[in-house]
Amino acid sequence: MALSKDQGIRMNDGNKIPVLGFGTYSPNDAEKSKCEEATKIAIDVGFRHIDSAYLYNTEEQIGRAVHEKIADGTVKREDIFYTGKLWSTFYRPELVRTCLEQSLKKLQFDYMDLFLIHNPYSLKPGPNPLPLGENGKLIYDNVDLRQTWEAMEACKDAGLVKSIGVSNFNRQQLEMILNNPGLKYKPVLNQVESHPYLNQSKMLAFCKSKDILLEAYSVLGAQQNAPWFNKETPVLLEDPVLAAIAKLYNRSPALVALRYQLQRGLVVLVKSYTKKHIEENVQVFDFHLAEEDMKSIDGLHRNQRYLKVDA
Secondary structure, eight states, rough: OOOOOTOOOEEETOEEESSSSEOOOSSSSHHHHHHHHHHHHHHHHOOOOOEGGGTTTTTHHHHHHHHHHHHHHHHOOGGGGEEEEEEEGGGHHHHHHHHHHHHHHHHHSEEEEEEEEEEEEEEESSSSSSBOOSSSSOOOOOOOOOHHHHHHHHHHHHSSEEEEEEESSHHHHHHHOOOOTTSSSSSSSSEEEOTHHHHHHHHHHHHHHOEEEEEEETTOOOOOOOBBBBBBOOOOOOOHHHEEEEHHSOOOHHHHHHHHHHHHEEEEOOOOOOHHHHHHGGGGGGGOHHHHHHHHHHHTTOOOOOOOOOO
């Protein structure tokens, strides 16, 4: 089946998610200031899936951009698939809805299309999203994620979110949710770092066996200025194998890396605030990688992460 930018994949709850999403993580205030304009450009060129999070601090900008595009007739609210995330300081069950409602207020939305548990660890509740102790290390909280999940299910039942899922979970953590005796809704999706240097083939196989989608971020490698990214990892888009395949198809290495993930059945997030790159990224549907080229890219896997996870 040919992939197209209008194509959605049906999730295990019956809702559909667009296969290509626009990421909005911004490591600094300068980048955040560009988010609103970039989101409008993304919608104009055809992106209908927008990914953000409470932690990113870009929800107000995204909300303004979406409402402007609704006002000028480009889209309706139901055309936009918005993903938000529950931050780790809100994992106590009684705080989950609070985080969601704060995000909805910033976005000026009545509902989210997808709401994810951002990380499989909880942090001390309070006004500081990254609470640090005197030793400079994060202060964790002891919360049973199964209870957090039950509060996510309640948000779905309340109509505040259409679908619920997780992010950065490993197999054991996913199984803990799936085996919860009171489980009402399975996670529809697990959002993880994935690119040719970290192809997540085992996680992909596990998720497929459980009818859970795998969604990839950092598909083009690291933002060099992002504080949580490992700058010692080689620059993915300079890889000679990717470069050779890109030349073969007369495409950029970035498009080849994106196409690789789509053909494996992943939902793909790509982030750029440059108009030229945003326009280029939607061209990922204009070509198809041959099986031998897919295998060559599979061979680049080295279990190497760009994201530094301290938990």
